[in-house]
Amino acid sequence: MVKSIVSIVKGDNAKQMVEEALNHLGGVKALIKEGSTVVIKPNGGHEGTPESSVCTSPAVVKAVIEVIRQANPKKIILAEAAAIGCDTMKCLEVSGIKNAAEEAGIDEIIDIKSDTDLVRKRIQNPGSKIKNVKLPRFLIEADHIINVPIFKTHVSMVFTCALKNIKGVVQDTVHGLMHMTNLAAAMMDLWSVIRADLSIADLIRPMEGFGPHTTGTPVDFGCIVASKDPVALDATVCRMIGLAIDDVDYFTAAREKGIGLIDESDIEIRGNTIKEVYKKLYLPYLDGFGAWPEYNFHIENACSSCQGLLAYSMAKLKLLDEYDKNKGIDIVLGRKRDILENIKYGKDLLLIGDCTKTLKKKIEAAGKTCVHVNGCPPGEPHPYWAITDRIDMPDQRTPEQIRIRHEAENDILIERLKAQKSK
Numbered sequence: 001m002v003k004s005i006v007s008i009v010k011g012d013n014a015k016q017m018v019e020e021a022l023n024h025l026g027g028v029k030a031l032i033k034e035g036s037t038v039v040i041k042p043n044g045g046h047e048g049t050p051e052s053s054v055c056t057s058p059a060v061v062k063a064v065i066e067v068i069r070q071a072n073p074k075k076i077i078l079a080e081a082a083a084i085g086c087d088t089m090k091c092l093e094v095s096g097i098k099n100a101a102e103e104a105g106i107d108e109i110i111d112i113k114s115d116t117d118l119v120r121k122r123i124q125n126p127g128s129k130i131k132n133v134k135l136p137r138f139l140i141e142a143d144h145i146i147n148v149p150i151f152k153t154h155v156s157m158v159f160t161c162a163l164k165n166i167k168g169v170v171q172d173t174v175h176g177l178m179h180m181t182n183l184a185a186a187m188m189d190l191w192s193v194i195r196a197d198l199s200i201a202d203l204i205r206p207m208e209g210f211g212p213h214t215t216g217t218p219v220d221f222g223c224i225v226a227s228k229d230p231v232a233l234d235a236t237v238c239r240m241i242g243l244a245i246d247d248v249d250y251f252t253a254a255r256e257k258g259i260g261l262i263d264e265s266d267i268e269i270r271g272n273t274i275k276e277v278y279k280k281l282y283l284p285y286l287d288g289f290g291a292w293p294e295y296n297f298h299i300e301n302a303c304s305s306c307q308g309l310l311a312y313s314m315a316k317l318k319l320l321d322e323y324d325k326n327k328g329i330d331i332v333l334g335r336k337r338d339i340l341e342n343i344k345y346g347k348d349l350l351l352i353g354d355c356t357k358t359l360k361k362k363i364e365a366a367g368k369t370c371v372h373v374n375g376c377p378p379g380e381p382h383p384y385w386a387i388t389d390r391i392d393m394p395d396q397r398t399p400e401q402i403r404i405r406h407e408a409e410n411d412i413l414i415e416r417l418k419a420q421k422s423k
């Protein structure tokens with residue numbers, strides 16, 4: 001059996017690391033055809049600054065473009081479809097990716113969400129409810145797609161790296177549908193029709209804690225990991241950060257779809273060894289919302305932004321000794337068509353996010369009340385405050401008052417998290 005090769009390079013210079021990682025795979029000239037069209041797909045799906053590790057670091061994007069250029073491609077395109085509700089170009093600007101790509105001489109930047117030349121692709125033997133996807137023609141016709149994810153913790157998938165980053169090649173309709181079916185299987189379905197031929201993962205400052213958005217914590221890790229096989233890459237990254245393969249859904253779905261290799265004996269590591277770079281990351285989502293059994297969650301159809309905020313709020317309740325005081329309440333996220341059965345009302349029912357506005361109206365029309373948190377996504381501290389204070393959010397607080405309370409709580413939270421990690 002031919003093994004999948006994964007290269008791991010530890011260092012402090014992004015360009016040298018990318019170059020070396022590709023050298024371990026045969027070198028950029030062997031990987032990229034001269035005169036070809038190359039599409040680079042970073043993780044630029046949310047408005048996160050370079051310091052936040054919400055998106056692939058601009059330094060890595062710049063390094064990838066500069067190294068790919070050495071193979072003399074005809075054109076290098078950077079393409080992304082930001083998360084639902086997010087403006088792709090704004091995300092690329094805030095993350096520093098747009099600027100970095102321009103500095104590296106990118107030929108074109110494309111917002112996949114506004115692309116109109118789409119081709120329908122039928123998925124053979126789908127493992128999810130997604131039977132067809134519409135994909136941009138330029139992507140299908142590209143000679144090479146290079147997947148450039150960042151590793152982050154992820155509330156609905158435990159983590160996001162090479163496999164999940166492919167979700168950013170579809171427009172909002174398919175993106176939304178993927179969240180309403182088995183997400184891991186839907187991602188493998190997508191990989192079966194649009195295959196990045198190379199993945200270069202940014203683990204220079206990956207995110208641990210309550211990712212994948214603003215509540216996660218960047219960690220100095222100093223690695224670039226590259227492979228032609230995204231499954232082998234993600235499996236290797238799991239081994240680098242102390243996450244058991246069986247604890248995540250991706251690999252079962254990949255096995256079922258026959259995509260990539262997972263077992264250590266089927267993967268050849270080049271460059272640094274896993275042992276040399278190993279660092280355990282804090283991954284709080286292994287038990288999902290089952291980690292807080294004293295609360296009633298109704299989270300179907302909610303995207304990762306609201307789920308992440310809620311998970312962060314639940315951890316905050318525990319760490320700030322508020323968890324027991326609020327046990328037994330119902331918390332609702334995501335679009336719901338009807339009033340749910342067997343839920344409490346009044347101050348024991350919390351609806352989070354703009355998606356729940358319709359449900360709120362129905363509840364009020366039925367003569368009942370609830371606590372509601374506005375926003376898409378809501379402000380970072382608001383779900384937590386709505387649980388502890390049992391009032392609608394945002395309330396009358398000034399921005400300064402919000403900042404003072406939020407920072408004071410976060411200081412305690414960070415202290416207690418550190419103490420928990422060091423045990």
Ligand code: SF4
Nearest residue numbers: 303306353354355376
């Ligand atoms: S309200 Fe929440 S669940 Fe709905 S789209 Fe916005 S962030 Fe996602």
